[in-house]
Amino acid sequence: MARIKDVALLAGVNRSTVSRIINGEGKFRADTKRKVEQAMAELNYRPSAIARSLATASSNMTGLLVTYYTGGFFGEMMNQVQTELDLHKKFLITAQGHHSAEGEREAICRFHALRCDGYVLNSRYLSDDELRLLAKEPTPFVLLDRVVEGLESRCITFDHSLAGQMAVDHLINQGHKKIACITGPLNRTNSRQRYQGYLNALSTADITVDLTLCAEGDYGRESGYLAAKKLYQSHPDLTALFSCNEEMMGGALQFFHENNVSVPQQVSLISFDSIDRCASFYPTVSAVHFPISKMARVAVEVLINLIENEDISIDLHFEPQLVIRHGDRVI
Numbered sequence: 001m002a003r004i005k006d007v008a009l010l011a012g013v014n015r016s017t018v019s020r021i022i023n024g025e026g027k028f029r030a031d032t033k034r035k036v037e038q039a040m041a042e043l044n045y046r047p048s049a050i051a052r053s054l055a056t057a058s059s060n061m062t063g064l065l066v067t068y069y070t071g072g073f074f075g076e077m078m079n080q081v082q083t084e085l086d087l088h089k090k091f092l093i094t095a096q097g098h099h100s101a102e103g104e105r106e107a108i109c110r111f112h113a114l115r116c117d118g119y120v121l122n123s124r125y126l127s128d129d130e131l132r133l134l135a136k137e138p139t140p141f142v143l144l145d146r147v148v149e150g151l152e153s154r155c156i157t158f159d160h161s162l163a164g165q166m167a168v169d170h171l172i173n174q175g176h177k178k179i180a181c182i183t184g185p186l187n188r189t190n191s192r193q194r195y196q197g198y199l200n201a202l203s204t205a206d207i208t209v210d211l212t213l214c215a216e217g218d219y220g221r222e223s224g225y226l227a228a229k230k231l232y233q234s235h236p237d238l239t240a241l242f243s244c245n246e247e248m249m250g251g252a253l254q255f256f257h258e259n260n261v262s263v264p265q266q267v268s269l270i271s272f273d274s275i276d277r278c279a280s281f282y283p284t285v286s287a288v289h290f291p292i293s294k295m296a297r298v299a300v301e302v303l304i305n306l307i308e309n310e311d312i313s314i315d316l317h318f319e320p321q322l323v324i325r326h327g328d329r330v331i
Contacts, residue, residue, distance in 0.1 A: 007045050017032070065095055071247060080292075083297075120303060131148050135154070160194045164197020170286065171242065176268060179241070180231045180238045182231070183214060213238065228251065239266075246273045264283065271288075272290055283326060
């Protein structure tokens, strides 16, 4: 394997010159740079990313913390962060939080050990106080889909409560009154906000809340199937269902298809949807769109500005959009 001294010998320059050209330091004559680049190509020399980070105090790497890797939501988030980082010629390092504050701490420590220039954190378990303390450290970070008091300038946010209310308002406007809800895990702030939107819509329409029309899921497809089964078996006269994410809606649809429950003739459906999966269901399902792709891109843009100490003049808050598709039933 070629070393930097081999490149220097072939190019006829000293090692410090090769190192400075690799790291973009200083100015050199065009023929000197050409000789070094030709020598690197001939020897198939690849600079060590670790060595370059030690020399420049920059790893050119960015950390992304997610809860876990599975599911279209997190896949879309990682894809958009990577796409945006590619434009800035930066590498992406990802880590899972494993559904715990300790897991998120370990992920951030790993980013720090790798000398990441900054982090995009989809943190769900670290406390606000711990994040405010982290903000005092020199490495910048951006919070994706979370707001922390005092850190608003680095928080990319979405109105989950309003989105939930918009979804249920749509069902109410179609004439539905017996509306079931599959919530996400209620130990999460965003899940509680979506559920609160459901409750707000019913309250505004003077529809009595029946808690037996609500079932808690875990954002996975199977939990949606089991929740729909529980809700329909206990309330076969329900006329509409709101699911707080698209994976659970997929499970609910499977239950209805297997049990010959016609959609939307017997039950109208509406869902949260971050990756337009509801457009691929049969029948298609109306949804409130959660723009995680745009939010992820903005998160990287804000982080790059923080790393480069540039002013931030970007809209950090996103509003829900109601997407009406065929399959609605007016009663």
